[in-house]
Amino acid sequence: DLPAGYIRLLILHPVLAHSTEIKCTLKEFAMDKAPEWEALSYAWGEPECDKRITVNRRGIFVRQNLLHALLHLRSESDRILWVDALSINQGNIAERNHQAIQISRIYRNS
Secondary structure, X not given: OOOOOEEEEEEEOOOOOOOOOOEEEEEEXXXXXXXXXXXXXXXXXXXXXXXXXXXXXXXXXXXXXXXXXXXXHOOOOOEXXXXXXXXXXXXXXXXXXXXXXXXXXHHHOO
8 A cells, every 4th residue: 555645656767779668667755755757647548458568677568548658758868757557556446545635736746
């Protein structure tokens, strides 16, 4: 569970050569001590999560629209993002509800 007042931020790592592989790190931060981030909403859309990315050195599957967004957003340096589909444990209803309460603050601070 994510402690109250905390968020998970996705660190989108830079492009390596001409690779299309997405590599990220997901870390927890206290909201008031977190680095600046950009917020994206990609938990909705087509139901199939069949596109693979690497998060914390593990392969996970995401929706095609999120994969395309991450491919478009990555740059020559790390980019810090809050992405609802990854930053919220979608399988944990209590966490989803708690994060929903903080959603305006998450977007306002991004």
